[in-house]
Amino acid sequence: MTDRPTPRVPPQRGAGDVALPLELQLVLGPGLGIPVRACLRYHPAEPYAVYLDLHVALDAPITWVFARELLATGLTEGAGPGDVSIRPGADGSPQTVDITLHGADSATVLRAPARQVRTFLAGTERVVPFGSEDAHLDLDGLPGWLRGDEPPEPGS
Numbered sequence: 001m002t003d004r005p006t007p008r009v010p011p012q013r014g015a016g017d018v019a020l021p022l023e024l025q026l027v028l029g030p031g032l033g034i035p036v037r038a039c040l041r042y043h044p045a046e047p048y049a050v051y052l053d054l055h056v057a058l059d060a061p062i063t064w065v066f067a068r069e070l071l072a073t074g075l076t077e078g079a080g081p082g083d084v085s086i087r088p089g090a091d092g093s094p095q096t097v098d099i100t101l102h103g104a105d106s107a108t109v110l111r112a113p114a115r116q117v118r119t120f121l122a123g124t125e126r127v128v129p130f131g132s133e134d135a136h137l138d139l140d141g142l143p144g145w146l147r148g149d150e151p152p153e154p155g156s
Contacts, residue, residue: 018042018123022116024054027098027109030090036110040117042068042124047133050124052099054110064101069130072121074099075114089114 020040025033037055050068053061066084073079074086075097082102089096089111097117099110 016127017044018120018127020116020120020123022112024099025111027111033111038110038112040071040120042120042127044127047128050120068121068124068133071117072130075117075121 018041022038022040024036024038026036027033039051039053039055039061041051041053043049043051048067048069049065050071052064052066054064055061064084066080070080070084070086074088076088078085078087080086080100085100085102087098087100088094089098093114095114096111097114099112101108101110
């Protein structure tokens with residue numbers, strides 16, 4: 001994603017978080033899946049990361065955090081040699097994207113509608129264009145965060 005063209009939409013100053021509820025399919029086998037409620041989230045204060053909340057039968061969602069660029073790259077080609085890998089869906093279909101979550105002893109494949117992932121990424125790019133993430137980092141607050149200090153209240 002390093003050769004991105006100039007964003008078509010200028011960044012929206014003061015814009016907030018981006019969230020997109022969606023239904024994923026937990027892939028059990030060819031043509032067999034179980035629906036899973038999920039939400040993709042993006043916070044401009046953490047411009048390189050996206051959050052994937054999986055709403056299963058627990059009190060709180062299971063949340064995975066991975067690179068926004070990984071999600072964008074995975075729409076068109078396989079990406080992610082680590083705990084999360086993303087690639088175009090079954091047989092390279094441009095209609096879906098497979099998100100594989102690797103655990104200690106197993107892996108889970110979740111299939112997402114590529115159109116919704118593109119919509120989510122477009123929303124994040126309106127807030128923080130690709131390539132400008134470093135301008136949105138709070139480097140002054142980093143030492144306190146590393147020490148475990150409480151973050152300041154918004155607006156203080």
